[in-house]
């Protein structure tokens with residue numbers, strides 16, 4: 001009784017903890033708004049005074065204008081397309097290097113971090129040297145080191161030796177054997193996407209089912225199984241239905257090059273944007289005397305080109321490909337055809353980001369492992385679990401709680417640091433945005449766009465990592 | 478490699494020495510434990526009790542002397558070490574349960590991954606063990622949701638799940654509130670009655686009197702005196718033992 005009367009007694013508002021808290025927040029908000037208004041006002045005045053080519057005050061119309069420049073890598077981009085699309089290509093390029101980078105940096109950091117805490121003296125010292133070197137030198141310097149010092153020093157294309165069946169390393173890039181969906185496997189991309197969706201759904205349902213049954217465990221295995229099942233079904237369906245279009249036609253020019261396509265308008269010639277090129281179809285070229293002069297495969301754009309043929313080809317035959325085909329890079333004069341290629345710029349940027357961020361992640365992993373009570377190791381070892389099993393099943397799962405928050409920062413850093421791409425000319429979003437700004441003068445818009453994009457990436461990463469962190473949190477009383 | 482089932486002596490320690498740097502933590506410690514025997518080790522803090530029982534399953538490495546567990550010599554051979562660890566269960570003062578796993582997962586982890594037991598079988602056996610230690614209803618909880626006494630009983634069940642021939646206890650009740658000590662001691666008493674070979678470091682003199690076959694008194698890294706509880710509490714031989722008993726029984 002007394003306590004309820006006590007708690008309803010109200011002190012004067014300026015001493016009430018609750019109103020003080022609210023008033024402080026209101027005050028803070030006011031200050032932020034004031035500063036924001038001042039900055040915005042300042043910017044608008046400057047813009048009006050400068051009156052840029054982009055049409056003065058924050059106009060975004062330039063995004064629809066024709067870009068007029070090409071982009072060296074990423075999704076196909078032609079100069080006739082718009083600035084907006086050019087920027088999108090830059091965004092995709094940033095995501096390419098960012099996502100691959102985050103995955104590889106995590107693997108490298110995890111391995112180096114574990115090596116640092118291992119009992120193996122040599123391994124642990126090696127990891128320490130790696131961490132110290134790459135943590136203490138500027139990323140930009142490392143990037144140039146990889147680009148100029150390592151990749152440029154690789155053999156030129158004509159002298160490149162094959163790395164087994166994997167492909168070639170040259171100073172003009174890496175050329176790797178790869179698996180592609182062929183003409184008959186076009187639908188596999190959709191099956192892949194469907195597989196991911198079905199997999200996630202199944203994993204979620206399975207988890208709920210397990211939770212209801214009171215059985216611990218995640219639905220990851222069930223989800224993965226569903227994903228694989230969908231892919232297998234997709235492959236079998238594609239295999240069963242594999243058939244080349246009835247209007248398959250080819251174009252053969254200069255006796256050694258051309259394209260294979262579905263002749264949609266039926267005029268017998270390949271019309272860009274109308275006819276559909278047929279990717280990764282095995283072809284055989286015949287000479288006038290009926291002899292085979294070359295055999296190979298069309299590329300991803302349905303085109304083919306052979307070099308140094310013994311005779312001019314006059315005729316072509318094709319066979320129906322499997323839904324998935326393996327394409328190996330083949331030297332063709334001063335270039336390679338087939339496989340996938342990785343440009344020196346992408347490789348240098350990826351290498352720099354992965355090695356640099358990996359060093360920081362290694363330190364985070366080490367700290368995380370050390371934060372786990374020694375008793376956990378002892379209990380696990382006393383039960384007969386090996387060091388590896390202890391690490392995997394007992395220590396790392398607990399270290400994750402300590403690891404994840406700083407790991408998130410490293411992921412964000414990696415994505416943001418990818419803007420150093422401009423130093424080697426990799427067309428990431430920042431690099432492309434600079435080109436756009438230089439051509440249109442839309443300086444402020446360009447910076448705002450870039451900032452908003454990075455902010456979006458960061459927010460999504462943080463949200464995901466926070467969600468993950470909650471999942472691995474320990475259940476306390 | 479399999480133990481000599483006929484041997485009566487399941488743990489043989491002969492002239493075991495251990496140093497931490499300059500510090501001589503175990504001085505020529507020799508002790509033989511028979512099958513189904515319960516040996517209680519007592520002694521002042523820092524006397525080397527923990528160090529000694531931790532050398533038995535190689536949580537600590539001894540520098541000289543011989544240890545043979547169930548016929549397996551404890552050498553630097555990893556296979557021997559792992560074989561010995563599979564034969565000995567250990568219960569720690571701080572429980573050391575795996576906080577990210579449920580009680581059930583704590584108990585089944587080693588049987589599934591070390592003994593390669595089927596999950597269903599491991600879980601069925603885990604339930605039996607939880608019933609034996611009196612907390613079957615806690616199977617799906619996490620260690621952080623249990624009381625200290627419950628946690629220690631889970632830890633005992635976890636060690637038993639590997640079907641060890643020997644159980645090592647290092648002050649299993651020292652971190653517990655008084656009202657929880659009883660429930661853990663009861664489980665240990667039941668275990669002793671069932672014929673388990675046990676080596677127990679404890680300050681619980683009631684347990685030592687009632688359950689131990691032999692009591693070992695250690696001081697400054699040495700075994701000072703070994704005897705039956707009767708002999709030990711009524712007629713100790715050494716002055717150090719007398720002094721220690723006076724202090725704790727006063």
Ligand SMILES: Nc1ncnc2c1ncn2[C@@H]1O[C@H](COP(=O)(O)OP(=O)(O)OP(=O)(O)O)[C@@H](O)[C@H]1O
Pocket residue numbers: 497500502520521522523524525526527528529
């Ligand atoms: N890792 C270590 N490094 C250095 N000295 C150690 C280490 N572990 C134990 N010691 C020392 O060895 C001696 C014996 O320790 P031990 O833990 O075996 O004692 P104890 O008899 O179990 O004592 P308590 O009853 O307090 O647990 C102590 O003096 C301790 O300080």
Ligand SMILES: [Mg+2]
Pocket residue numbers: 526527528647648
């Ligand atoms: Mg101790």
